Amino acid sequence: MSVSIDEIAERAGVSSSTVARVLRGDVKGAHRKSAKRAQEILRISEELGYRPNWRARAFSRGKTHTIGLLYSDPMWIFEDPMNEIAISFTQSLQELNYDLRLIPVTPSSDWKGLVYGNGVDGLAFLQHVPESTEEVIRDGRLPVMLLNDQFEGAPSIGTDDASGGYLATRHLIGLGHKRIVFYIADTIREHVSVTQRRSGYERAMREAGLADQIAFWRSDIDEAIGRLLAPEPPTAIVAYCHVEALLITHAAWSHGLAIPTDLSLVAFNDMAITKYMTPPLTVVGFETAEMGRLGAQQLIARINDPEAPLENLVLRQRLVIRSTTAPPSSKNR
Template sequence: MTRPTIRSVAARAGVSKSLVSLVLQDSPKVSPERRAAVLAAVAELGYRPDPTARSLAQGRTRAIGLVLDDLRNPWFVDVLEGLRPVLHAAGLRPVLAEARSEPDAPRTFADLRVDGLVVIGTLPDLALVEEVAAEVPTVLAGTRLAADDPFGVDVVAGDDAAGVRLAVEHLVGLGHRRLAHVAGTGPVGDLRRSAFEGAARTGGAEVLVETGPLTEDGGHRAGRALLTRTDPPTAVLAANDASAVGVLAAAADLGVEVPGALSVAGYDDTSLARLRAVSLTSVDNAASEVGRLAARRLLDRLVDPDAPADLQLVAPRLVVRATTAPPAGGGPSTDAGPPDLRR
């Protein structure tokens, strides 16, 4: 009951292994009689070509390189959950590398002759990605370029400006008029910050900004700086969940009650936000859908390398949990009307 091989097919048909290969490749060099004999042996033995052997014979590895920005920040896990089923269904095998520790990862994958590349999160080295994208079909997922698409690479990302607006409108709707942002850097950090400033001003709120790093420690420092001001904010939107958890820790240290005296929201809706002890209001940036669409985009690109590059933005969603509430002293000021909690 061993699995039939190309060798057993050849023996059954009374031909050479290489002739079996020619038939499986649909070569016109094979006579109709010998083709029929080989196909009969294939059917009798139930032979199925090994997909790995077949793709190696075609000079393809069927491997797709995925470059992640930072393994310590779990937001990429949902992107992978979206990517994988699409790649698997196409017979492709994801392999990963972390750009933070392996800045040459796109080159490593090109050297390993992967069939395609997906760069997830903040770009490691724009020039290197540009260089490799010229050799290997490449899609950027969950990140943005500083300018729009300077070298013709496909991009699939969450709509950060829309996500920040959802969070700010939630806080303004609750009655907050003094909002702070813990800001990141790079194209995504800049985008979230400018969207925050725009949406807060549109909502008639004052704006304070502290800059990360977007780690728990960075959020803790930013939170302490904000809460020890003479005029502290009543609500904070951090540019990711890890830094929001740091703001929560700073509030706890200083005896500032959340959400009674301070509302805190994060971004990315990672597993951290969903921990029962954290229960953080956060913006779900549809990471799984970003992954799914990025994988489909890559498959399209493999079929049609010359199609024009495409930018797809996926709509985010606000998840309200236990860390946001109306400010102490009641709801919105009279000129803003009552809070509309149904929105």
């Protein structure tokens, strides 16, 4: 059973309005007695397991018009293409009269104070949900939105990565390739997209009668290039993302392998850098700006209407054919 402000007030021997003021961080003055009383109220609320009801709070208080983006590693936000999603999300929030606050989830940060102390109206997660914040989602303490990730019970906007893997592989099979590998660097962190992209690749291979050719490489680039230089190497690679494509392209050039003559290459993430690689990279991509825009709109709608139904949106992946894919050369067939 949830704990009420009245119960905390009774235990602390103060009024309910005093408890409410302390819990929302409105502690006036620096009087020692007042500070001690506020600390005791916070201690009691924690001991009783008090959790604010954001649905009721949405109607009973003014909004901060601030969204908190929780993260444990800044690279989850600032690396491509996550930064494109974050930019669109921020711009869309501003159009809706909301600001974005980056909240690091670290042992030394006071992220719980912001979440539980009415510092933000809602929460967003981009690409990754830090383990220590999972309770916030489960308890529904604030409305949340997941961008390019999934978590049970939370609304999300993601991409159809399984169809993306399928599209990439079908493209290579259509060109005549049979020895096709799915490659991911051993430095890539675990994510739902890894499983989905691989499953799309495997489905396409099985449908084409190439189940015996299915190969999944997870290694550093040195091991991967060694396999490419071995007898009867693959003639095509579906790379998990642009990182692997850059590594493979450079390593192939260093060892005298020509792309796409000796090796065709498809990767995920349609970013500016992929257009200007040599040769320009064939990619599977999605509208990053649309993900950010829809995420902002869905989250603010949830804040304005706490009873709005939860939705999980999936964006379509598209294949962009450039110059790194071609039929296998006669010597490699």
